[in-house]
Amino acid sequence: MVEATGLFSKLWLVPALPLAGALFNCLLGRQVSNFVVSIVACGSIGLAAALSLLLFNSFLKLPVEQRHIELCMYNWIPSGDFSAPIDLLLDPLSMVMITMVSGVSFLIHVYSVGYMSRDESFARYFFYLNLFVFFMLLLVLAGNFLVLYIGWEGVGTCSYLLISFLYHKQSAARAGLKAFVVTRFGDFFFVLGIMLVFVQFKSIYFGEVFPRAHEVLTPVMATWVALLIFGGAVGKSAQVPLHTWLPDAMEAPTPVSALIHAATMVTAGVYLVARCYPIFQLSPTAMSTVAVIGLLTAVISATIALVNNDIKRILAYSTVSQLGHMFIGLGVGAPAAAIFHLLTHAFAKALLFLGAGAVIHALHEEMDIRRMGALKGHIPATFWTFLVGALAMAGIPGLAGFFSKDAILEASFTNGGVLLWLIMVVTAGFTAFYCFRLFFNAFLGEKRWDPHVEEVHHPAPVMTIPLMLLAVLAAVGGYMGVPHALGGADRISSFLAPVFPPAHHTDGVSSSRLLGIVLMAVSSLSALGGISLAYFFYVMPGNREIPERLRQTFSGVYDALSNGWYFDKVYQVVFVDRFMGAANFFWQAVDTSVLDMTVRGLAGLILGGGEIVPRLQTGLVRWYALFMVAGAVVIMGYLYIF
Amino acid sequence: MSRGVLQYAPTCPERKAKEMDIAHWPVLSILILLPAIGAGLIFLIPWTEEFFPRVLALLVAGVNLLLSLALFRAFNPASGGMQFAERRDWIPDLGAGYSLGVDGISLFMVLITTFMVFLALLSSWGEVERRPGLFSGFILLMEAGLLGIFLSLDLLLFYVFWEIMLVPMYFLIGLWGLENRRYATIKLIIYTMGGSLLMLVAILSLYFLHHAQTGTYTFDIVQLYETSVPAYALLPMGFAFFVAFAVKSPLVPFHTWLPDAHAEAPISGAVDITGLLIKTGAYAFLRFFLPLFPDFSASYAPLVVVLALLANLYGALIATVQNDIKRLIAYSSVSHVGLIILGIFVLNLQGIEGAILMMVSIALSSGALFIIVGMLHKRSRTKDISQMGGVWRDMPLMGGFFMFFTLASVGIPGLCNFVGEFLIFLGAFRVNVIYGVAASFVVVLTAAYLLWMFWRVMFGPAPERARTWYDLSFMETVTLTLPAILVVLIGVYPKILLDRIEPSASALLVRAEKKLALNQNGSGLAQKEMLKKQTVIVMSQSPERSEGEAKQ
């Protein structure tokens, strides 16, 4: 543990700058012009990104064993033996994360300036967005579990606010609520996990928990802790069975989907598991759970993406699927590969979303890929950058997604078995297919636009430049982790190695170079197959009715897929309706009936008594006299007897 | 009359209160008397203009707020005992004293009371149409009663303040309420009177019991702490106190007066005060119930905890299906109160500190929500959620504040409720994993019903008549900004509170443990063991704590 000195003592500025921007836009955003708002918003994030790069530079100069810097701000919650300070931790993992988060955020902020330029809530949008970046940076910089949780809930809140941003749309409000509640359900487990960690370790510092994990935790307890923490990750990273909120979250403005629901927030779960990797390693059960959940998610959402027609939802399901891949990577013992995939995916998916935003923008808020087509000539910059993103996503050799995905595939093959690997290869084919189904439908073929679209909106330079920058990143981002099999140095793995205990991790150590190359070739072939199929269906003339016929033939499967495997419907019936039923029952039958009636009954009893007892007071004087005499007799009798 | 520091917790070494100016005044008496005198002036002088009594009330409340802030500054955070204690004979023949004192637990109750009363007067400025002067008078009377409850160290005095509170409450709801106000008022009175009469009986039995054991008649709480309650009397006496406090808290199933009282009180300010009223119940549990009946608390803690958890869940469930926005928030209070009681009865430091923080936080966040609902009501003339919707379009500023306080109630870290909630969860989790699980689960439901409410009120298409709903005025913005600042302050830097609460809370636990040790012959040994264990944690914390401090 190294105390922060020099440049590193300014680490707190990284999250503080976006926070300052957010506060400015919150308090003064309505008073100043949109131009000032965007300068403040982008400027603060830009400064944070620049600072992250500077930090990265100094960080690389540090000897490896000193790459663990803590910066304690103040003691946040001290209570008895419990104490949770606000402290920041800079290690290789958080270093790459803050660089990615601040960089991608900056590009998306710039893009948003163009995308949101006509929105009347411009300042509010940038307030939320800046606040989000603050919380995200806090999340990845956290030095203990509770600070991480601040960021964790904070990003969730900002996500809620941004999904419900178009407040007049009921669907947006609904999606926001759903996103918040579903992820909160995951957070419930996470909080329990934090408390369990505290009870076990008497501390919630990463620096004290992880090194001692193997001494303190029994295997059973390690499983519990790991699974509870993983519960939080499942909610936040939209894994099965809590994935249903993410497709709905596409109600948010498209840059938000790019930033929050593709590049950063949803990957927080992956980050969390990677961060807690020393605990997960202690429990094979937890590890295989992570892998199985990841696999299920990857397959289920990839299949749903095959048939969806909403441009953003396809990308959303694709995100879910790729997050599943990252969890498989974590589960099979390749955390560095998972983080690598997280980074490349962030670039590629942010690019795809922003490109989709440009498409939607061009066609006047059209989201249905069946009513697109032939956009290639109209918005060429978007076309080319989108192509790069789609290729990277599909895992075509040479682009970013290829290297990271193959790192995971290789680890799955070595540690997880052939079956796992095979399923993943097929899923890779799916990925390539749906990416290019989207791409071909949107950009190639004939015009199928909505008749009212007369003129295409051309994206402003402020939108296309971030696209190009991201395209460059998506193209070359993979070269930070060229595997040993291809003669590379796999620098990302060795950079991250200090975070993950060396004894168990098997990143990039494939059994033989030949095997590595064969595996890569197979998965590349699968991806190429997916692309060719999409080309065959949607570009080659006269084949468009083939998928239509397939749809009719397998209508049962199609319905299941287009309804997202009925998760939403089942949840509605099993949880929401039941819950509302129970709530109504308790209100009507218990609260207003039993409890209130008891009180009213008591009051009625007293009132009734008040009706009866006064009847004794007849107004007849002699009646009273009789009572007096009787009373006197009773008293005297009492005195006489006792 | 002796002022200065009373030796309350023998284990915590006392230091003299900082030599500040106000240490030489009977500052606690002034705190109570000032609003009482203000109310008296308002009632007795035949004001010709409604303006003057309102200004007077605001002035008095403001001075009281400043005074309590001075008290906060002069408060010695290291001490777990009573500070600024005052003691005079009141009815010497009965052994009843006029005895006041403040410790880390009551300090924040006092602060939040003076603050919320000031806020209530501010927020009701333009809202009360009929006799606003009189209204302010009752609010001041309420403040006097509340402060009396939080400051008195004598059971009889406490009882008197406890009952005085009902008078202004009765008039506030009865005179200024909505359609169903008579029902609500009478329900409130019956409920609380029923509870307090039980408590009076129990107070008297304690009084005579103490006499039988020591030969002196006294209502002084410090001396009564030492009374050992025999096993046969424990259940009825503990039960009587418990019911009295549970009604006021209110704990399910004694809660049904609260939604009515909240829903029928029309003025946001009055509702606010009701919010404070219910904190007296939880406070009384801490100040009187735990130290007086540690045996009862320890043996029946599991039962109470289960009841509290049920209340927590039950309030959340019922809040979900409410269509009346005030009732919804009232039921959310019921749910939160369950959490507070849970924190108190898990009998460890985190739970109790969390409970106190939570009381403060709820007063702030729910209070602000009620003020907002009042502002909304002023414009829309309805409490029915289905009549609202899309309000954000015409009132974005209010929407922002509404969102903010809703999120605070949901328990977003960085805002005040989270800290208390988390500490309570942690306290519960340490005692029994199931408690922790159940309590934290309700947070999911809390998020669901509060945000659903927010959606139904604020999002979606706006009704046509909403066009006339103007956004917040300057005065209203100020009224909401004040609690908003505190919500963030407490959420980001709760250490201000925790540092001062901790000595008192641990003193409380130590005292309870000592008394338990004295009554070794009683029942419930297992629970005692549990309580002891907690206390050991409390006592052994100091070295680790300073380590934590050194870390910075």
Place this chain on the structure above:
Amino acid sequence: MLAADQYLMVGVVLFGIGVIGFLTRRNVVVLLMCIELMINGAGLAFVSFCRQTGSLEGQVFVLFAMVIASVEIAVGLSIVLLVFRNRATLDVDEMEVLKW
């Protein structure tokens, strides 16, 4: 002392006659007379106890009681007179408006 017992007996009898008369008769004036009988019965008992114990307090009480009795009769009769003027009856059972 035999004499005291006899005085006491007379007092008790007087009181008893008063009670029975009060309970059985309906004319207000008769009721007032019965009250008078009871007061005097009680007075007699006081005096006889007084004589038995040789103290004076009893006699003081009796004097008080006689004064009060005469005042009571004066007030009572005037009320009766007013009632009679208003309601033209002396039957107590018809004077029952002062009930719940």
